[in-house]
Amino acid sequence: MYHLAKGLYRLATSKEEYSVLLLGLDNAGKTTFHEQVKSIFSPDKPEPRLKTVPTVGQNVSTIVLPDMYLKLWDVGGQLSLRKLWQSYYASCHAIVFIIDSTDIGDGSLDHEDSSGRLEECRLVLEDVLQNSETEGVPLLILANKQDREDCVEVVRIKEGLVKRVFEGEKSGGIRDSRVLPVSALTGTGVQEAIDWVRSRVKWNKESRPPVMR
Ligand SMILES: Nc1nc2c(ncn2[C@@H]2O[C@H](COP(=O)(O)OP(=O)(O)OP(=O)(O)O)[C@@H](O)[C@H]2O)c(=O)[nH]1
Numbered sequence: 506m507y508h509l510a511k512g513l514y515r516l517a518t519s520k521e522e523y524s525v526l527l528l529g530l531d532n533a534g535k536t537t538f539h540e541q542v543k544s545i546f547s548p549d550k551p552e553p554r555l556k557t558v559p560t561v562g563q564n565v566s567t568i569v570l571p572d573m574y575l576k577l578w579d580v581g582g583q584l585s586l587r588k589l590w591q592s593y594y595a596s597c598h599a600i601v602f603i604i605d606s607t608d609i610g611d612g613s614l615d616h617e618d619s620s621g622r623l624e625e626c627r628l629v630l631e632d633v634l635q636n637s638e639t640e641g642v643p644l645l646i647l648a649n650k651q652d653r654e655d656c657v658e659v660v661r662i663k664e665g666l667v668k669r670v671f672e673g674e675k676s677g678g679i680r681d682s683r684v685l686p687v688s689a690l691t692g693t694g695v696q697e698a699i700d701w702v703r704s705r706v707k708w709n710k711e712s713r714p715p716v717m718r
């Protein structure tokens with residue numbers, strides 16, 4: 506009887522848990538975004554800790570939403586650490602790929618503008634999409650640092666980079682995707698980003714079932 510009651514209690518109180526992997530080049534703003542999300546979704550709304558240092562290893566946190574837990578995995582983006590990303594692919598339910606919109610030249614692969622890290626960004630994104638373990642996983646691309654005057658606008662990033670990657674051979678097949686403007690530093694757009702992830706992981710739950718917690 507006790508075990509039945511315990512089982513029923515567990516069933517009634519358990520929630521789906523989805524894992525979200527934050528990726529992007531070093532300095533893109535992953536940890537800053539992570540800190541904003543933690544702050545916005547904490548019941549006591551603490552000040553976000555925005556003084557970040559380059560991530561070596563991982564920062565993990567779980568936010569509680571009405572209908573699910575979202576577990577965020579913030580990993581290091583430095584070149585030497587990117588080889589570790591693939592060990593997270595099989596168990597993630599969504600990928601948030603963060604781009605520093607102030608460090609991609611004019612944001613378009615069509616021109617010979619070699620300033621910024623646009624080409625590096627393209628190669629890294631293609632590498633993520635091409636991996637068989639990320640197949641079908643919803644992808645949110647965040648054009649970060651939109652608070653800065655020298656940022657490239659989101660439409661340009663969409664047309665000049667993202668569309669080009671998706672039209673190419675290395676797009677890794679069909680998946681749900683979206684490009685959104687954010688400022689991880691000010692928090693603008695962070696709520697919308699999480700809203701998108703939340704709806705997409707649910708849509709995709711047949712392919713990537715959540716863990717019950
Ligand atoms: N102006 C502005 N600066 C930002 C924004 N997001 C991050 N930064 C700054 O960019 C720098 C790098 O931010 P991090 O969040 O540490 O970058 P990261 O992607 O976690 O870097 P790694 O851990 O090395 O992969 C810091 O100086 C942040 O303050 C933003 O939206 N606007």
Ligand SMILES: [Mg+2]
Pocket residue numbers: 535536537557558559560579580581582
């Ligand atoms: Mg970091």
